[in-house]
Amino acid sequence: xxxxxxxxxxxMPAALALGAxxxxxxxxxxxxxxxxxxMSATTFAGSAQVAAVSVLGAGGGVAAAVAAALLLNARYAxxxxxxxxxxxxxxxxxxxxxxxxxxxxxxxxxGGTPAFDRGVFLGAGAALWVxxxxxxxxxxxxxxxxxxxxxxGLDGAFAALFLALVGSQLRSxxxxxxxxxxxxxxxxxxxxxPPGVPILAATAAAVAGWRRV
Amino acid sequence: xxxxxxxxxxxxxxTAALKAVGPVAVGGRRLPPRLLELLSMLAPxxxxxxxxxxxxxxxxxLVLDARVAGLAAGGxxxxxxxxxxxxxxxxxxxxxxxxxxx
Numbered sequence: 209x210x211x212x213x214x215x216x217x218x219x220m221p222a223a224l225a226l227g228a229x230x231x232x233x234x235x236x237x238x239x240x241x242x243x244x245x246x247m248s249a250t251t252f253a254g255s256a257q258v259a260a261v262s263v264l265g266a267g268g269g270v271a272a273a274v275a276a277a278l279l280l281n282a283r284y285a286x287x288x289x290x291x292x293x294x295x296x297x298x299x300x301x302x303x304x305x306x307x308x309x310x311x312x313x314x315x316x317x318x319g320g321t322p323a324f325d326r327g328v329f330l331g332a333g334a335a336l337w338v339x340x341x342x343x344x345x346x347x348x349x350x351x352x353x354x355x356x357x358x359x360x361g362l363d364g365a366f367a368a369l370f371l372a373l374v375g376s377q378l379r380s381x382x383x384x385x386x387x388x389x390x391x392x393x394x395x396x397x398x399x400x401x402p403p404g405v406p407i408l409a410a411t412a413a414a415v416a417g418w419r420r421v
Numbered sequence: 422x423x424x425x426x427x428x429x430x431x432x433x434x435x436t437a438a439l440k441a442v443g444p445v446a447v448g449g450r451r452l453p454p455r456l457l458e459l460l461s462m463l464a465p466x467x468x469x470x471x472x473x474x475x476x477x478x479x480x481x482x483l484v485l486d487a488r489v490a491g492l493a494a495g496g497x498x499x500x501x502x503x504x505x506x507x508x509x510x511x512x513x514x515x516x517x518x519x520x521x522x523x
Binding site: 215217218219222237238239240243246247250251252253256257260261264269270273274277278281282283284285286287288289290291292293295296297299302303305306307309311315316319320321322358359360361362363364365366367368369370371372373374375377378382383384386387388389390391393394395398399400401402403406407410411412413414415416417418 | 423424425426427428429431432433435436437439440441442443444445446447448449450451452457458459460461462463464465466467468469470471472473474475476477478480481482483487488490491492494495496498499505506508509510511512513514515516517518520521
């Protein structure tokens with residue numbers, strides 16, 4: 209687990225700052241500080257939380273907010289299945305550890321590969337959870353004291369992270385085919401589907417790498 | 422119950438269920454090798470889509486903005502075999518710098 213914390217350490221300032229920006233967003237959308245922190249602690253999925261709170265802030269209603277968020281999080285079903293084998297123990301323990309699944313904890317631990325390291329996953333997931341939830345509390349309570357997080361380039365940081373992680377995956381022509389397919393699906397669907405659908409649909413590109421041997 | 426709390430509870434429960442499908446249903450059991458092979462291709466497919474989403478998507482449009490500089494700097498760092506933290510710092514710094522000067 210210690211290794212997971214170390215691997216995730218460079219992402220913690222970014223997760224903290226993004227958590228703070230979510231807290232600020234929740235404030236402006238009239239979602240209370242307690243509700244915002246509870247959401248970060250229980251949902252623990254940045255883009256989905258931002259989507260739900262944005263819909264609420266725009267007066268979109270509960271059903272629309274929940275649908276937008278769950279669409280964004282639908283990818284966690286296949287992601288969870290890809291590492292499901294590594295979870296041991298009783299139902300409650302597996303259910304609890306599963307909540308640490310986010311894109312970053314899964315990818316940093318080598319998710320979806322035979323080298324998946326459960327300890328790194330748990331350490332990285334826990335470290336990111338602390339930063340995300342703590343950041344939300346700071347943002348929700350202090351609000352305007354924090355500057356605009358986009359001026360810190362955090363969105364660019366996460367794009368670069370995913371680029372580095374996909375680079376580490378391209379060890380075979382099959383993986384290259386899957387990555388190219390995933391990128392193409394995302395490019396094609398982003399303009400025509402609600403947010404969340406392109407990433408979910410990109411999982412179908414795994415078949416491209418699977419069939420080509 | 423307020424709309425905010427109703428959403429917090431529904432999104433939290435739904436997300437917890439989505440995250441738990443694999444670990445609870447599969448947990449500890451061995452999957453067929455063919456399926457494992459398919460799932461091993463999930464990482465490149467999904468991560469490439471996340472690069473597009475984080476780097477170019479803005480709502481329903483694809484845009485070229487300061488994040489491109491972050492991706493380029495991250496790409497250079499990857500090519501130089503820099504550790505992950507350096508890639509992340511390079512991505513943030515380049516994005517912030519371009520935003521500062523434009």
